Amino acid sequence: MQIRGFHKVRQVTAVLLAGMGLTSLLFSPAAGFEYKSEKHLSKAAVFSKNGMVASAHPLASRVGVRILEDGGNAFDAAVATALTLNAVDMAMCGPGGASFWLLWNAKEGKLYALDADTQAPAAATPDKFADRSELLSGLKAMGIPGNMMAYCTVLEKFGTMPFSKVAEPAIRYLEEGFVLSQRQSHNYKTQAAQAPMMYPNLARVFAPDGEWPDAGAIMKNPELAATYRTIAKEGVDAFYKGSIAREMVRYMQENGGLWTMEDLANYKVLWVEPLHMKYKDLDVYGMPPPSSSVTWMEALKIAEGFDWSKIEDNSLEYLHLMVEIDRLAHADSYEFVADPKFVESQAENLLSDNYAAAQRLRIDRKKAAPGKVQPGNPAEWSRKVPASAALPDSLASEPVSLAESTRNMAYRGNTNHVVVVDKDGNCVSFTHTLGQFFGGQDILGNTGVIGNNGMDWFDLADNPWTEKPSNLIVAPGKRNRWTLSPGMFFQNGKPRILVGGSGAESTMPGIFQVMIRMLEYKLNPQAAISSPRFLYGDMYHYSAGTRLAIEPELRSLWEKDMVRMGHDSVPGSQIWRMSSGNVWVIEIDPETGTYAGGAEVRGDGHVDAF
Amino acid sequence: MRHLFRSAVCALGLIALSVIGAQAADFPKIQTPALFTSLGQSPDAKTLSVLAGRAKLAGEYKPLAGVEDVAAAKTVFITVGTSLKGFGSAGVNLDTEKKRCQDLVKAAKDSGAYLILVHIGGEGRRDAMTNQLLEELAPSVDAFLVYEAGNGDGFFTKAAGDRPIILVPKAIEIAKVLGNLAAGS
Helix, strand or coil: CHHHHHHHHHHHHHHHHHHHHHHHHHCCCCCCCCCCCCCCCCCCCEEECCCEEEECCHHHHHHHHHHHHCCCCHHHHHHHHHHHHHHHCCCCCCCCCEEEEEEEECCCCEEEEEEECCECCCCCCHHHCCCCHHHHCCHHHCCECCHHHHHHHHHHHHCCCCHHHHHHHHHHHHHHCEECCHHHHHHHHHHCCCHHHHCHHHHHHHCCCCCCCCCCCEECCHHHHHHHHHHHHHCCHHHHCCHHHHHHHHHHHHCCCCCCHHHHHHCCCEEECCEEEEECCEEEEECCCCCCHHHHHHHHHHHHCCCHHHCCCCCHHHHHHHHHHHHHHHHHHHHHCCCCCCCCCCHHHHCCHHHHHHHHHCCCCCCCCCCECCCCCHHHHCCCCCCHHHCCCCECCCCCCCHHHHCCCCCCCCEEEEEEECCCCCEEEEEEECCCCCCCCCECCCCCCECCCHHHHCECCEECCCCEECCCECCCCCECCCCCCCEEEEECCEEEEEEEEECHHHHHHHHHHHHHHHHCCCCCHHHHHHCCCEEECCCCHHHCCCCEEECHHHHHHHHHHHHHCCCCECCHHHCCHHHCCEEEEEEECCCCCCEEEECCCCCCCEEEEC | CHHHHHHHHHHHHHHHHHHHHHHHCCCCCCCCCEEEEEECECCHHHHHHHHHHHCCCCEEECCCCCHHHHHCCCEEEEEECECHHHHHHHCCCHHHHHHHHHHHHHHHHHHCCEEEEEECCHHHHCCHHHHHHHHHHHHHCCEEEEEHHHCCCCHHHHHHCCCCEEEECCHHHHHHHHHHHHHCC
């Protein structure tokens, strides 16, 4: 009787949710954004017509908009926002990190893709690392950084303002300080607790008393301000060949790091062809590997073959199908997303219609695939869809989940995504990161530059998922796989949606879920971001997690049914909401040309506009 | 006024040092060779071994140390803290770590090695799985070395009972405490 009553409640809830959407549709205006009403508690989407910036920190979004108001374009604003994030959200990103950029030049009508990935130093062979912990933090964990070159390259190629101008607000925050938020303080104390003990040079700048400061503390990094001033005066060569490079390498070599002056001097950002696929009438673009855009794109391509109009949003059918699609895409991500100079790219094959059809054959609409779903065979299946019997079985595994160790955290995130659009329709979608909190967790000498821990995304031996030799083995000059995965959607040749995210392995499923909510269920960017999500697996590829964490709003409806269908769901008390990805979106209305923006509610996301 | 302030600061400092000193008094001088290992595969063991190195406390870092490693050590520092990354990269899980914990404890009893439970991860490393490992290990160790931020619920002080415990109020002081222990002061 109780069970029947519970089903009735669920049915009524579903009907109410659907009804709210229908009512909204009936009263939609003829032109402009046509969204269904918001179903879940959420802040409101931001609408504007002159320009918009969405980022992970309100001060940074505000700086970006001020640059736009001062006459700068989207590229100026993007770099200003990035430099400011490096000041006010310094645990997440910095000039010593990596980034991937999609840049739409409206005047040229051309989309550019810039790879500023971190690169293994020439001395980085597997035998140089005693164990995985040396990939995780410390000087050996630091790849050769791309961010400073990316900022200067974007500005030089597309910007209208000099570095000194776009760096001004960041320099002010670095010298005068910004106020540490509650979330930031909590994150540092819980996620980087040991960093001040291990790395005195980091502690010298940010935790001089040996403890991470409490919320409300004024945080400064004047040495990074000085580095920015040097770049403004001497150009980016100062960072890769000049005085800043010498100081970073001196510190590295005196403390057991691997960088040399040659490593820095030989580093290049790469202009690459954007990755493309069709999703219905939309042209979808992402960054090619070693960015992970291909992973959420593959998930969307698989999803394209299902009739979502017959699948109710937030239904059991929806949840099961989305999880199974995500599992297939992620197994491929662990195997095929690697530096294309070292591992032949399968990106185009992964996004082919045939491959998506083959992947759909592997999905049972009534039950979950057991164990670890294995990667597909994109080279073969893209040519010919195999018979069902030829599709690979899962690899048996014991449940692996560390969700318990992350519960009770308000928020996690290691990366920043930024989306920008200006009054002329120029668009930028980029993700930049240091890796984990404070990256490699050390500051390089007196430069104020925090080094990344890009090396942590390499393997030292087998791929933990397939238990076979890994494509991600560390090698000199190799660029590491990142989960950074910016995207842009175009309709009739014009930008329609700018998207990207953060949250390690939760980034791609986060973007996938938000985009399905927008494209198939017509939610506005903020409502789509705020809708409940799931995460399958863990935050890092090498933990090879196999369990499913569902956010409370959906878990309360469907957890028992999902378990009955074979999903290995993390018990309700151990949910980790913050690890279901962080996503930022701007949508451009094709009718009016106006903008609607959404920022992650699970983090410090903020949309600013004018 | 300034003099008064200085005096107050000095007095507070002396009180703080005397608290650490009193708690540390029961600790014997650390005998070497020492072994630094982890239960839960968080980076804390690595951190501790680096700090110990800076404090001239000789020892070997083996995150997955086994019974033979314990048998070769005079003092065994076991840091407790579960790590999502560490479990995956080491290929272990909570159950295998519990079993290893039992083996290490038995080996220490057999060889007479001095067993110190170390918790330096603060509040962030008091999750459910870490707590399970703490409860597994705490009854069997000889002493405790704990960063106070992880003792908000009083778990360590209660678990220690009459056994020696050092509560380090500031993380940055852990290296100094290790140096004092190595020197027997």
